[in-house]
Amino acid sequence: MAANQFKVENYMANSFVMVEGKKNASNFYIIRSGKVKISKETPVISEEPYTILGPGDFFGVVSCMAGHARLETAVALENVSLISVERDMFGLLIQKNPSVAMKIIRFFSRKLRQFDSAITSLSLKTAGQEDPEHLFNIGEFYLKKRTFNHAIYAYQKYIQHCPAGFNRDNSIERLKTLKAQLKFPDMPYRNGMNRKYPDNTMLFSESEPGDELFIIQDGKVKITKIVDEEILLAVLKPGDIFGEMALLDNKPRSASAISYGDVSVLAINKSNFEGMVQAQPQLATRLIQLLSERTWTAYRQLENLMIRNPLGRIYDTLLIQIEKQKIAIEFKKPHNFEFGSKELINMVGLSPVEGESLIVKLLEDKHIMLQEGKLISTDLSELEKTVLFFKKQTALERQREANKNK
Numbered sequence: 001m002a003a004n005q006f007k008v009e010n011y012m013a014n015s016f017v018m019v020e021g022k023k024n025a026s027n028f029y030i031i032r033s034g035k036v037k038i039s040k041e042t043p044v045i046s047e048e049p050y051t052i053l054g055p056g057d058f059f060g061v062v063s064c065m066a067g068h069a070r071l072e073t074a075v076a077l078e079n080v081s082l083i084s085v086e087r088d089m090f091g092l093l094i095q096k097n098p099s100v101a102m103k104i105i106r107f108f109s110r111k112l113r114q115f116d117s118a119i120t121s122l123s124l125k126t127a128g129q130e131d132p133e134h135l136f137n138i139g140e141f142y143l144k145k146r147t148f149n150h151a152i153y154a155y156q157k158y159i160q161h162c163p164a165g166f167n168r169d170n171s172i173e174r175l176k177t178l179k180a181q182l183k184f185p186d187m188p189y190r191n192g193m194n195r196k197y198p199d200n201t202m203l204f205s206e207s208e209p210g211d212e213l214f215i216i217q218d219g220k221v222k223i224t225k226i227v228d229e230e231i232l233l234a235v236l237k238p239g240d241i242f243g244e245m246a247l248l249d250n251k252p253r254s255a256s257a258i259s260y261g262d263v264s265v266l267a268i269n270k271s272n273f274e275g276m277v278q279a280q281p282q283l284a285t286r287l288i289q290l291l292s293e294r295t296w297t298a299y300r301q302l303e304n305l306m307i308r309n310p311l312g313r314i315y316d317t318l319l320i321q322i323e324k325q326k327i328a329i330e331f332k333k334p335h336n337f338e339f340g341s342k343e344l345i346n347m348v349g350l351s352p353v354e355g356e357s358l359i360v361k362l363l364e365d366k367h368i369m370l371q372e373g374k375l376i377s378t379d380l381s382e383l384e385k386t387v388l389f390f391k392k393q394t395a396l397e398r399q400r401e402a403n404k405n406k
Helices: 060-065 087-096 098-123 134-145 146-162 168-177 271-278 279-305 310-324 341-347 352-362 380-404
Strands: 008-009 017-018 027-033 038-041 050-053 073-077 078-085 194-197 202-204 212-229 229-235 257-269 368-371 374-379
Touching: 008 202, 027 060, 060 087, 060 098, 060 279, 078 087, 087 098, 087 271, 087 279, 098 271, 098 279, 134 146, 134 168, 146 168, 146 202, 257 271, 271 279, 279 310, 310 341, 310 352, 310 374, 310 380, 341 352, 374 380
Parallel strands: none
Antiparallel strands: 008 078, 017 073, 027 078, 038 050, 038 073, 194 257, 202 257, 212 229, 212 257, 368 374
16 A cells, blocks of 8 residues: 555554544554554453554544544554554545455454344344344235235245245245235346336345445435334435445345335445445445444444443433534533433333333432423533443442452
């Protein structure tokens, strides 16, 4: 890589390159020579206490591209030379070196898999029915609702992905009744990178294995999920990216995408991603930003689940909402949350009984108020300090337990 187009920084052995918690991170690093140790004050479950990185490795991407505080500390183990990449130079970097983008994508894949697995084991909750067998249930839901085109799509995809599945014969019977083909038809608009879908067409169904992401060129797309009823998760507009997890992992889709009016999209798979990076680095940059945000969110969710005191998790959930919106945390700065105590209890995943008693404790804090059903923090710096207290409390408890077990 031509380092002369980017700033090169040299650090002596034992120097701090990056410090956990530092805000306004606008760059990340690629190691040219030497070794760097990456560590966290309190590593989340599933992570090693520290990592040693060498030439060609990178660090600080998530906090830089998502625009959040540093998640880790980096110390030079020996004299090191680093390429510093500013956020607004990322497009140039990947245009000249598309392999760097693919390396970063693989990094996100590994991290997100690791975090998702840890979140599931800690919360004992799955992300939903992410299994192709569930496609039959999707078909049954839409059949009952008389949304026949979606039902046909789900049954055809069930036969395609579960040829020996328990509901194969039922799916065939339903398709014959609906006078539909058993095999998923090869529609012209489903091929190539540039695609146009008619109104109310399913681009993909939840539980269907995915191998493409989509960028909306024109029109809108609804993202929905069936939880007893069909829940509308989002309405996406031109420029939005969806289905991006397919580039990282061939796991089944967690939600469905349905055209909302006629829609034009750019479909990207792993094989044509590298070409797209070179041709349209700005799209790849947006994708990396989106994946950075996803990784940051999963990391913070995992950090939250590790706080042992449930009141601490309530405080941290409030702080996460502030961080997500990238609101500056300043002394005596107030913030009105757009939700009340019931929504907060649901966010933390507590039972109503346990949640209500904790909300009473929360409201004993002079910096937290409930006004017209909405929660208010009168001092964001105090909210951040309180979360830090609970995190340190958990870290001390874990340390004591580790010392006992030695």
